[in-house]
Each structure stands twice: as C-alpha cells, then as structure tokens.
Amino acid sequence: MRPGVVSPQSDVRHTPGDAPPPHSTFGSLRIRNYRLFFTGQVISNIGTWMQRIAQDWLVLTLTGSAAAVGITTALQFLPMLVFGLYGGVLVDRLPKRPLLVFTQSAMGATGLALGVLTLTGEVQVWHVYATAFVLGLVTVVDNPARQTFVSEMVGPDQLSNAVSLNSANFQSARLVGPAVAGVLIGAVGSGYAFVFNGLSFVAPIAALLLMRTSELRQVERTPRGRGQLREGLRYVAGRPELLWPIVLVGFIGTFGFNFAIWLTAFTHTVFHSGAQTYGLLNALLAAGSLAGALLAARRGTSRLRMLVAAALVFGLLEIVAALTPSFWLFALVLIPIGMFGLTVNVTANSSIQMATDPAMRGRVMALFMMVFTGGTPIGAPLVGWITDTYGPRVGFAAGGAVSALAAVVIGLILTRIAGLRLRELRASAIWREVVNPEPAHHDSVPSNVAAAATERARSRTPVAA
Template sequence: MFSSLKVRNYRLFFLGQVVSNIGTWMQRIAQDWLVLSLTGSATAVGVTTALQFLPMLLFGLYGGVLVDRLPKRRALLFTQSAMGATGIALAVLTLTGQVHVWHVYLAAFAVGLATVVDNPARQSFVSEMVGPDQLQNAVSLNSANFQSARLVGPAVAGVMITGVGTGWAFLFNGLSFIAPLVGLVLMRSRELYVVERAPRGKGQLREGLRYVAGRPELIWTIVLVGFVSTFGFNFPVYLSAFADDVFHAGAGSYSLFNTLMAVGSLAGALLAARRGTARLRVLVVGAVAFGALEMVAAIAPSLWLFALLMAPIGMFGMTVNVTANSSVQMSTDPAMRGRVMALYMMIFMGGAPVGAPIAGWITDAYGVRAGLAAGGAIAALAAVTVGLVLAKVGNLRLSVGWNRGHPHVRFVPREVQEQLAAAA
C-alpha cells in the first residue's frame, strides 16, 4: 500500500505535501469566513471561489504547454513560492486590519494563476520521481494525503479562527509551503527519471488536443470524468440542502456528512494504492457504483442512513478520481504528459463551476432529492455508455461466469470468448 514511499525523492515530496495540504485547507476555510465577515454575502463567497478556479478554465491548456517545456521541479519551486507568498501577504493585511474584500479576490485569483502551472506540473512530476511501476501507488497516496488534510485542516482552522483570528490561519498556510520547497531542494536529480522536454514551437496546444482525440482510452476516460465531476460531485449544494431542508438538522449534520465522505475518500485512495494497477474496468464499475449509491441516498428515509451512505459514495468517487488520473498518466507519452494532465484537470476542476448552477436549479425547481438522483443517474449512465464504447473500440465482449463460487464479470477479447464457447 505504501511501496512508493521507499523512493527517497517521492518521500520528500509526500512529506512536504502533508504540511502544505493542511495549510491549503485551513486557508480555504479562513478565506470563506473572512469574505463572509467582510461582506455578509454568500454571493461574495461564491465569487471568491469562482476567481480561484477561473484561471484554470481560461488558461489551463496553456499551462500544460509550459509544463511540457519546463523542468518540472524548477517550475514547482516557482509556483509553490508564489502561493506561499500570497498566503503571507493576506496574513499581513488581515493581522494589521488593512484587509478589504478586493484583496481576498486578488489573492484567490493569484493562487488560481499559480495553479495553472502548479497542478499539471505536480501531477506529471510524480512519474519522474517514481517511474511507471510505482505510478498508480504514488497517485493514490497523493489523493490519500489530500483527503487526510481535508479531515485535519478545517478542524484546525476552526479552532484557530475562533481563538486567534483568520490572519493566523493565512500565516500558517503561507509558511506551510516551506515544507514542499525544502523537499524539492533536497531531491537528488540523478535519481529522477529523465523525461525529454518538448521544444518550443508553434501549434503545441493543438498537437496536444489531437493527441488526446486520437487515443480512445484517453478521450473517453476524460469524458467520463467530466460527466461525473460536473453532475455527480456537487456535494456543497446537495449536502447542505439535505441537512437543512430535508432532515432539519442544522450545521452539525452537514459537518458529519462531509466528515464521513472524507473518511470514505481516504479509504478509497488507500485501496487504490493497494491495487497497484489502473484498469479501465475498475474506472467504469466505480463510476456506476458511485452513481447508483447517489440515487439510493436520494431516497434515504432517515438522516443516519443518508449519513452512512456518504462513506461508500466518497470511496467510489475517489476510486474514479484516482483510477482515471493514473490511467491517463500511464497511457500518455511523457513528452505530452503536461498538456494531457492540464486538459484532464481543467475538465475535472471545471466541472464544479458548470455543474453547481445546474444542480442548484434542479434542487430549487424539483427538490434536493430529485437533484441528487439526477446527478447520480447521469454519472451512472455516462459510465455505462463509456464502458460500452471502450468495449467496442477494443473489440471486447462481456463475459459473465463463476470463479471459485463467486460471480465473475469482465470484458474479454471477442475471439477469446468465441474460443471459450467452442471449447464448452
């Protein structure tokens, strides 16, 4: 489960991200709370979130082109420094009482700009640290790292905001970037897997898009992730509405739903690390299970049944995320990896801003149960469709049988199934 941590360079990277991810979650909570206290407007909080994601939607593909041209470790040293400086600047403004809401907007947009390069660089740099054999495990542990921070960071931020104020949470986040920067500096260059960088030239963005379009295992994986993230991952809309409007239970239950989902996500990431390989059938089955569980949760009659379903929903959602991420990386030529991962992350992260208003409209018009059921149904239908398309492209047929007393469902090449039928 933790085999990639034997690699010294990756171990340094992982430990740095442990500290930095906690700081990132603390800043997210503190940032939203500060904007709400300055303006009293939930819309202003939404604007802050949108500004942080907007650069990835606008410039994400160009960030991928830069990542393919640049040394990734050097690029990460720059982006991590920039994000740390942004946190410290916001801390100084807040602690001195000079902060205004436009400062927070500017900081959120600046972090978003850094993310345009930082995200694809971090994603693709993993393969240079651990190589192809440990890639699935390392990607899974990165997700487990992020989900662990999701459990710790908001709790620490809540205590810090209540005790000493939001400015200290921003300061912790800014200083937390020292850990990954030290890790990057201490890495041994000779132990990194050498990847040929793309030369500077015209048409590299179009070249990346053509590359993805010509690879069914890439394009359909990204399409599936797009549907699941856009329509299935709108939990801020659904969970708050279930806690308040359906079960009339307040903020405590909303926090419980998110905590159980984070626990399930952490379990899903660790299980993916243990599997060691990324298979498209795991991606398709995980997405079908994720959508089906959302539909079941939509009709859950009691708060506790709904809460218990959050853990497996989080687990299968993380299975989809990790499997798709590692599958795309392992199927991509190293010289194209920055551009492909930029497209992947743009679709994955861009799904929420697009899907949230749609989910909100369905919830307002037909109720939150209908909204969650519709999101799950679309995710499951997309998974089934993508599975059938990939089976057709690969000339596969569905094989159903029994193996040691257990049902065994898999896709096999058409000629193999015909040989098995003839032998029977």
C-alpha cells in the same frame, strides 16, 4: 528514440535496495525523493483543506448564499478551463522541480494575503473572489507539474502506486484539515486558517530543495515550437483509451464533485448547524476517500471497467444521500461516496498517465485536469442555483444523476462503439509498451495495447462525414 521517452539507461536510477515491491501499498515511499515530496505535501495539504473550509464558510457568512460559494469555487477553477492546455505546454517545456518551487511559493502568498485581510477585519467577498482567481491561475501550471513530476521521482512500475499515495496523502489531510478548521473557525475565526495555509507551503518548498537531482529520472523536455497545443489535442483525440476517460471525469468533475456547495447548504439549511458540523461532514467524506486511495494503491493496475463501475456507483450513492431523511444516515453515506469518487479520480489519473508518451504527459494531464476541475465554473454556479432554488436535496440528486448517466453512456461507448475490451485494456501493459516499444515493429505496425485498441475502433466504427 522518440523525444521525451525515458531511455532504459535513464530509467534505472536506483540501487536494487531502493526498488520497492511491485504491489506494496506504500512501496513508493522507499524512494527518497518521493518520500520527501510526500512529506512536504502532507503538511501543505492540511493547510489547503483548512483554507477551503474557511473560505467556503467565510463566503457563506458574508453573503448567506450557496450560489456565492459556487461563484467562489468557479472563479478558482475558471483559469484551468481557459488556460489549462497552455499550462500543459509550459510543463512539457520547463524543468519541473524549479517550476514547482515557484508555484508553491505563489500559492503560499495567496493564503497569507487572505489571512491578513481577514484578521484585520477588512475582508470583503470580492477579496475572496480575487484571491480564488489568482490561486486558480497558479494552479494552471502547478497541477500538471505536480502530476507529471511523480513519474520523474518513481519508475513506471511504481507510478500507479505513487499516484494513489498522492491521493491518500490529500485525503488524509482532508480528515485533519476540516476538523482543525472547524474548531479554529469556531474559536477565533477564519483568518488563522488562511495564515496556517500560507505558512504550510514552506514544507513542500523545502522538500523540493532537498531532493537529489541525480536520482530523478531524466525526461527530455519538449523544445519550443508551434502547434504543440493542437498536437496534444490530436494525440488524445486519436486514442479512445485516453479520450473517453477524460470525458467521463469531465462530467463527474463538473456536476458530481460540488461538495463545497452541497455540504454547506445541507449544514446551514437542512440540519441548521454550524462550522463544526460542516467540518465533520467533510471529514467523513475524506475518510471514504482515504480508504479508496489506499485500496487503489494496493492494486497493481488501473482498468477502465473499474473506472466506469466506480463512476456509476458514485452517482447512485449521491442520489441516495440526497434522499436520506436523517443527519447521521446522510453523514454515513458520505463515506462510500468519498471512496468511489476517489476511485474514479485515481483510476483515471493513473491509467491516463501510464498510457501517455512522456513527451506528451504534461499536455495530456493538463487536459485531464482542465476537464476534471475546469468544468467547475460551468457546473458550480448551475448547481448552486439549483440548490438555492429547489433545495439542497434536489441539487445533490441532480449532480448524482448526471454522473450516473455519464458512466452508463460512456461505458457503452467504450464497449460497443470504440471497440475497446475493458478486460484487456490494462494501463500497466500500455505503459510498458509506450516506454519500451519494440524497435523492429514500432514504425510498421501498432505494437502496444492502446494502438491495437485504436485500430479496432477505427475498423469497427464508421467514419462520420
């Protein structure tokens, strides 16, 4: 058995009564450990969204600059860009549950620190910058750990469902958090939103401590050794069904997901409104994202053609939103933008996880998160500068144009250059072959869909000199 591959014995941890229906929208919630995890994350995610709204609005209040909001966002995601792959190596080596207890505690502490500074009237913009950077450092480990821990709570048949429900969880909190934050900021200021976020991390920490470790699927941890980071990069580079989706979400994450910049700028500059309007726009974006997450949870598979199509529509809708003349039309277009943006995220996330060997999953998901969120330090200041210089409409349209163009180009690469047939490349089939490879053929011929696709790509694509 390969290191890190879940054995058939360890993969059967639940009684028949615990096994969820394969296509139930909320099937993963029948598993006790995942239900605890999900509940804790609901509370924590509400606090996280409250802090995001309060942080952006505080920076805009202190500086009056959309570029400063972009710098704050960039600092929060810069550690992921620089150290993201090292975080994945650590996640593959360390037990994930105690690791998450540590990271969630540290994230709660950053919220409380910023809350105290704000409530005492001592906060300055560099405090927000510093807090954002520290939070980013913790996220380097926390993000891939949370992403990959899901597979230890649920089985392969429920992984796609659980990933989608995690996104639905996050987007549900996005409906509540901005609305509460908008009211709270208008009534008593940003400080209490930061304090609530810090205290909200008590819920996921308690959930992690209450889990039954005997019901977690056992995945062999990768032993310490040299060259593990390069090994992860080579692993992705040799698999087009992993490489090109990661490249696509990198472009979209860098240029298409700068909503903190665009929505603050539209609220402040175009619509001449306040924090309540900003919270409303975020809530509408979240409503669309929630719908996209629930639709993804209902689907049993994650297909690359869905990823490419959703990315194209997402970019085109951003261009449409940038050109809308009225507030309410702009607000309504945010709903489908949220839906297709979330579809891109969930489809890429679940298809990549299911196509990856468990021993490599931490490093692969760290790379996925690194390019998806780590590109923000590059994109956010650039988009912020374009928004400040040429106006919010031009900034929003530029982000949408880059996203749409990336979808077209990578869609052509997947279908013509890499030789992948999008109708055949179903992530659930790839997962089954990775977890249970046929021993008679494993070492002799590529038996899974991913390997077959790679072989087709190599045979059809000339090797560059």
